Amino acid sequence: MKVVRAKTAGFCFGVKRAVDTVYSEVEKAAGEKIYTYGPIIHNQEVIRDMENRGVAVLRSEEDLDRVSEGTVIIRSHGVAEEIYEKLEKKGVRIVDATCPFVKKIHNIVKENSRKGKHIVIIGNPEHPEVQGIRGWAGEKVTVIQSAEEAENFRPGEQEEVCIVSQTTFNYNKFKYLVEIISEKSYDVSVLNTICNATKERQTEALSIAETVDAMIVIGDKHSSNTQKLFEICRGACNNTYYIQTLDDLDLNQLGSVETVGITAGASTPNNIIEEVQNNVRIIF
Numbered sequence: 001m002k003v004v005r006a007k008t009a010g011f012c013f014g015v016k017r018a019v020d021t022v023y024s025e026v027e028k029a030a031g032e033k034i035y036t037y038g039p040i041i042h043n044q045e046v047i048r049d050m051e052n053r054g055v056a057v058l059r060s061e062e063d064l065d066r067v068s069e070g071t072v073i074i075r076s077h078g079v080a081e082e083i084y085e086k087l088e089k090k091g092v093r094i095v096d097a098t099c100p101f102v103k104k105i106h107n108i109v110k111e112n113s114r115k116g117k118h119i120v121i122i123g124n125p126e127h128p129e130v131q132g133i134r135g136w137a138g139e140k141v142t143v144i145q146s147a148e149e150a151e152n153f154r155p156g157e158q159e160e161v162c163i164v165s166q167t168t169f170n171y172n173k174f175k176y177l178v179e180i181i182s183e184k185s186y187d188v189s190v191l192n193t194i195c196n197a198t199k200e201r202q203t204e205a206l207s208i209a210e211t212v213d214a215m216i217v218i219g220d221k222h223s224s225n226t227q228k229l230f231e232i233c234r235g236a237c238n239n240t241y242y243i244q245t246l247d248d249l250d251l252n253q254l255g256s257v258e259t260v261g262i263t264a265g266a267s268t269p270n271n272i273i274e275e276v277q278n279n280v281r282i283i284f
């Protein structure tokens, strides 16, 4: 009987950094109010734990408008430039946990926008990371996530175009959309800003799912990267289970399998993965 745990299961570098930042601020707080601008990660367990330690989540700009003191932590997704300006005006303490890979995209789009280029962000316009990037890209900015949108994109006459990507976008789809856009403009610069953490997690999950009898994917139901991980694993292993915590796992369901693989989305804390791993081991 064998349990194979993916090395890349769980927090990526940027999420770990943001979560550690919150806990380290909690330690230092000494009664000072701490807020995160948006939930720090897509994981209810972690958010509840933070709330129990006095961290409040600001879910909108209206929530932010009501804050007059304390510390506001910016999550790994990053935020638009105007949010920094708003925070500075309020005089609250800003702790910036924007992932450096996302910060790099902010700098790229700001610099290229200053040069007069039309910024194209390949990504989901509803995703907070994309909304943040958009907020550094000036006036001429378009978000594209489908072939149809790429076909319909019309840059201005002789307009230079600079394309970047949401960090978690699928690479093949990015390439395909870039090809469509490149045919429309005389001058296109492309910066592949996709983060390898997601790809590496997916590649490892797939290679494990291909060799085991059952696969367990752990993560919040609202986490899009966990949903994607589940789809990939299920494609390779019919016996794949999507759970949020150990409570969701019916160990009898696993039946008489010989090998079980375990992976987890980018927002799944290590203690949850370990708890599942230890209990699966006991059964086998």
Ligand code: SF4
Binding pocket: 012, 013, 014, 015, 076, 077, 099, 100, 101, 102, 167, 168, 195, 196, 197, 198, 266
């Ligand atoms: S997926 Fe990559 S870019 Fe996004 S937070 Fe994690 S390390 Fe940063």
